[in-house]
Amino acid sequence: MKLIQMTKPSSFSTISTAKIIQMNDVWTSYDSKNYTLKGINLSIDRGTNYAIVGKSGSGKSTLLKLMNGMMTPSKGIVKVDYQTPDMNNKKFKIMMNKIGYIPQSLGLVKNITVLENVLVGALPRLGKIQSFFKMFPEEELEEAKKILKLVGLSDKEERKAYMLSGGEKRRVAIARAFMQKPTILLADEIVSELDHVTAREIMNLIADAQKRMNLTAIMVHHDMQLALEYANRVAVIKNGEKILEIGVEGDKIVDFQTGDLSTQEIMEMYPDESKK
Numbered sequence: 331m332k333l334i335q336m337t338k339p340s341s342f343s344t345i346s347t348a349k350i351i352q353m354n355d356v357w358t359s360y361d362s363k364n365y366t367l368k369g370i371n372l373s374i375d376r377g378t379n380y381a382i383v384g385k386s387g388s389g390k391s392t393l394l395k396l397m398n399g400m401m402t403p404s405k406g407i408v409k410v411d412y413q414t415p416d417m418n419n420k421k422f423k424i425m426m427n428k429i430g431y432i433p434q435s436l437g438l439v440k441n442i443t444v445l446e447n448v449l450v451g452a453l454p455r456l457g458k459i460q461s462f463f464k465m466f467p468e469e470e471l472e473e474a475k476k477i478l479k480l481v482g483l484s485d486k487e488e489r490k491a492y493m494l495s496g497g498e499k500r501r502v503a504i505a506r507a508f509m510q511k512p513t514i515l516l517a518d519e520i521v522s523e524l525d526h527v528t529a530r531e532i533m534n535l536i537a538d539a540q541k542r543m544n545l546t547a548i549m550v551h552h553d554m555q556l557a558l559e560y561a562n563r564v565a566v567i568k569n570g571e572k573i574l575e576i577g578v579e580g581d582k583i584v585d586f587q588t589g590d591l592s593t594q595e596i597m598e599m600y601p602d603e604s605k606k
């Protein structure tokens with residue numbers, strides 16, 4: 331186990347021993363010829379912040395899609411809260427409502443308002459008729475407004491989503507996910523391309539929600555420095571393989587998996603974005 335000195339992060343979450351995600355020797359493929367993910371092993375503790383970092387095309391989004399049942403492995407085992415993510419598995423289908431997934435594209439409805447986009451997060455818990463006609467009970471409206479206040483968008487409730495800035499769109503996507511009252515948040519590069527300050531504002535929102543709701547946040551990042559600041563564990567994916575997993579313990583970074591590259595080499599691959 332390698333140890334590297336590191337400043338203690340401000341948002342270090344409590345670690346519980348219960349595993350919320352487990353993967354054992356997982357392989358995936360989009361076609362019959364190539365594997366996208368190759369032999370992934372990982373386990374994620376409930377209530378922690380787990381970051382996935384890697385170059386474009388390395389398989390990060392694919393890894394997230396395995397966790398919400400959008401993809402099934404060609405080989406190996408995936409468990410989400412001890413259930414197999416499979417649409418034929420009734421227990422997983424119920425659980426899916428508690429997985430807040432923010433895709434890389436954010437998935438906002440452009441021509442409806444910010445408030446309406448956030449209310450989409452409440453749809454799974456409404457009855458079929460209420461859901462079809464989008465009849466939201468007063469308490470759901472109040473909840474959506476409360477969450478919009480939390481993410482600092484109270485003044486933009488009635489604005490159409492396409493009129494927002496990049497950072498504001500990300501806040502709406504987070505608010506929609508919070509509206510689901512999730513136990514797991516899967517966020518695919520929601521702070522990439524944002525400036526240093528806005529990225530941290532958004533990460534702080536998620537860190538606060540983690541403390542309040544014992545949320546497990548699994549987040550794909552491009553920025554290794556930011557990942558290390560907020561995550562309990564950072565997995566590095568390269569060409570579909572998990573080549574490294576590092577975690578912050580006290581004021582040190584602990585290397586939990588020896589890969590092809592040293593931790594120092596990995597850090598050099600991901601320069602501090604704030605200094606660019």
Ligand SMILES: Nc1ncnc2c1ncn2[C@@H]1O[C@H](COP(=O)(O)OP(=O)(O)OP(=O)(O)O)[C@@H](O)[C@H]1O
Nearest residue numbers: 360361366384385386387388389390391392393434
């Ligand atoms: N629907 C698809 N059909 C075929 N190949 C796909 C599909 N989605 C992704 N791939 C391929 O699988 C590989 C991994 O893609 P993935 O989207 O997981 O990468 P990523 O690490 O998220 O990249 P980025 O940082 O650019 O978002 C890439 O080579 C990509 O071209």
Ligand SMILES: [Mg+2]
Nearest residue numbers: 390391434518
């Ligand atoms: Mg991706």
